[in-house]
Amino acid sequence: MDLLVCVKQVPDTTEVKIDPQTNTLIRQGVPSIVNPFDRNAVEAALQLKEKHGGKVTVISMGPPQAKDALKECLAMGADDAYLVSDRAFGGADTLATSYTLAAAIRKLGKFDMILCGKQAIDGDTAQVGPEIAEYLDIAQVTYVAKVAVHGDSVRVEREHEEGYEIIETKLPVLLTVVRSINEPRFPTVKGTMKANRKEIPVIAVGDVDVDSDRLGLNGSPTQVRRIFTPQQRTQGEIIQADSIREAVQALFSKLSDAKIL
Template sequence: MEIVVCVKQVPDTTEVKIDPVTNTLIRQGVPSIVNPFDKNAMEAALQLKEKHGAKVTVLSMGPSQAQDALKECLAMGADQAILISDRAFGGADTLATSYTLAAAVRKLGSYDIIFCGKQAIDGDTAQVGPEMAEHLGIAQITYVANLELAGDRAQVEREHEEGYEIIEVKLPVLVSVIKSLHYEPRYPTVRGTMKANRTEITVWTAADLDVEEQRLGLKGSPTQVRKIFTPPRRTQGVVIQRDTAREAVAELMHRLADSKIV
């Protein structure tokens, strides 16, 4: 069985700052981490590897420093890591990113399951995984809490607003994984970390993939971000104190009317 896990290196959201002049994220000096939901996806893949003897390939698109994220996944137990990195991929939105990742999956050859985290914590779009499935022409199931295999089929427990539903699907399939008790990410072992540090990450550029140049990076991205800004801090509210509730309500309505809220 061949399993592919797509991961993304993201800024630690507790440290994100925005340049007030350029309205872009300040990445310099900001620590980067493996997207937390992608770690859940990684754990799902590793559990299948332990049960069924699968080979796990971890795939990421990003700059050279994204190798750190891939090495962490290798330390967790992945068998192979590939970084897709090229200036031509810069500025890619979800459509261009999913197109590029799908091309990389095709280059890998055979695959049975593609795991993604449900979304990245920097963009929160939850679009790349499903768009990859569309590019590849395979089934997709989102918000997966658990997955079990039975021959060439997978039985999936999918979370939704009112509970869970059980879906059966024929392989190959792409699934996006939520934070789940079934898939609490394991810690890398010391031996795994040492092995990962010795492993050379394979890097693929645009020239290594069967892609159309106009569909990559900024050229292939129909999404345009006009402005990014930090919301103003909330000011402290006004406390109205009167002798009776009726007087307090009357004062409140008076202030709301003066502010033209009502």
């Protein structure tokens, strides 16, 4: 099987910083990690490769530092990695991102299955995977918790609030996976050494067949007007009293003083 996994390098959620001018994430100098759901997608692809044979390719769109995320995936066992990176792609929303990634995937060739994490923890939109499938005109199933391949078809369990749906479709297909699908393996020392030696090709704007008006910040139909940190709520007060009656009286007194009652 030819398997492709889309991964994203995301800022450590405790270190997120926002550019007040562009309302986009500041990534330079900020600790980054592989999006956790994407690690599940990589693991799912590796398990399918181990069972059915084939090759696992990972692809990411981002700045040059995103190569670190791709190297981690290579260390886990992926065969090849590609970085989609160009200033023209900067500031893209989900639609511009999926448009660019779909163009890069077409350049790489045809794949039996494309896997993505269900969403990225920095944006939480869960849109890029399904949008890639639409641009590539292939079937898609989201929130996948189990996957089995039989010949040229795939059977999955799709997780939702009330249980699971059993869905079967033909290959090629794009799947977005949830965390319960597996427990991602850790990169090995041997795999890390091999990944550090491997060259990661960069796909730039001149390498893909795209409409430049649909790229990056200028090609994004959605714009963030303002980002702000909500005002921190003050902690509540616990009323200490010897009886329920005294506690109620104290509460009424406080509410009355605050002119709430």
